[in-house]
Amino acid sequence: MSHKAIIIRANKMGFCFGVMKAVRLCENILQNPNNVNKKKYILGMLVHNDFVVQDFQKKGFVTIEESEISSLKKGDIVVIRAHGITKEIQQKLEEKEVELYDATCIFVSQIKWKILWAMEQGYDILFLGDKEHPEVKGITSYAENIQVFAELEELKRAKIQKDRKYFLSTQTTLHQKKFLEMKKYLEEFYPNVYIFNKICGATQERQRATEILAKEVEIVFVLGGRKSSNTKKLYEISKSINPNTYLLESEEDLEEACLQGKSKIGLTAGASTPEEIIRNIENKIRGILDA
Numbered sequence: 001m002s003h004k005a006i007i008i009r010a011n012k013m014g015f016c017f018g019v020m021k022a023v024r025l026c027e028n029i030l031q032n033p034n035n036v037n038k039k040k041y042i043l044g045m046l047v048h049n050d051f052v053v054q055d056f057q058k059k060g061f062v063t064i065e066e067s068e069i070s071s072l073k074k075g076d077i078v079v080i081r082a083h084g085i086t087k088e089i090q091q092k093l094e095e096k097e098v099e100l101y102d103a104t105c106i107f108v109s110q111i112k113w114k115i116l117w118a119m120e121q122g123y124d125i126l127f128l129g130d131k132e133h134p135e136v137k138g139i140t141s142y143a144e145n146i147q148v149f150a151e152l153e154e155l156k157r158a159k160i161q162k163d164r165k166y167f168l169s170t171q172t173t174l175h176q177k178k179f180l181e182m183k184k185y186l187e188e189f190y191p192n193v194y195i196f197n198k199i200c201g202a203t204q205e206r207q208r209a210t211e212i213l214a215k216e217v218e219i220v221f222v223l224g225g226r227k228s229s230n231t232k233k234l235y236e237i238s239k240s241i242n243p244n245t246y247l248l249e250s251e252e253d254l255e256e257a258c259l260q261g262k263s264k265i266g267l268t269a270g271a272s273t274p275e276e277i278i279r280n281i282e283n284k285i286r287g288i289l290d291a
């Protein structure tokens with residue numbers, strides 16, 4: 001298939017600040033000569049992208065799960081993933097006396113600190129996000145009596161008392177529109193809820209850029225890991241605007257047929273998708289089309 005086509009990249013896409021920092025931290029550990037003979041582990045997925053995870057495995061890190069912490073030895077190097085960990089896991093790691101490196105994104109840590117502050121001030125805690133996401137599990141493990149909601153319908157069933165004060169925070173990758181819907185509801189019915197919007201700027205920028213892109217092109221490829229929450233959201237946003245939206249983890253997922261007759265192709269990528277993956281996919285598209 002060969003016809004004149006152009007490829008347009010979203011204005012903002014790919015690695016965010018937090019992922020970049022996590023990747024650099026691991027690279028620095030590998031480069032430090034003092035670490036050559038130490039065992040090096042990453043707890044869970046460093047970032048939600050298989051390519052990044054496998055790349056560090058090839059370079060010498062072993063990925064371990066929380067259930068495997070008991071096998072760690074004193075002095076082993078352990079990197080905490082960008083989404084953070086629960087209070088319980090943090091305590092277990094400290095007891096093991098491992099050499100801990102924290103790649104938790106600063107924006108995730110800030111939410112945790114703010115919730116701890118709010119509890120001290122006597123607030124009850126509400127949280128908007130996905131209970132099953134590691135970031136949310138980590139943050140919420142530090143709070144007592146916390147209520148977590150993923151959707152407006154769930155929020156409407158919340159036990160919120162008019163005579164108590166509440167502090168509400170959000171998952172960093174929450175869908176902006178979903179948040180605004182829930183915020184509007186709370187402001188209307190519960191003025192006693194203080195809203196601390198912590199949707200990450202990088203996430204918002206990528207969501208907005210994807211919206212603009214999806215309107216502009218005939219087909220959109222959202223590049224990133226299927227486990228990546230922010231990649232999935234970019235896919236949902238794009239798909240709702242442009243039905244010709246496809247999620248690709250690597251160039252192998254690209255099917256020629258979907259490019260048939262398309263001359264304006266859009267690319268966007270989640271915050272944990274490395275430039276190398278983006279380039280490989282872009283090159284494959286260019287190879288198929290005359291772009």
Ligand code: F3S
Nearest residue numbers: 016018105107172200
């Ligand atoms: Fe951090 Fe935002 Fe990235 S929370 S990991 S900078 S998407």
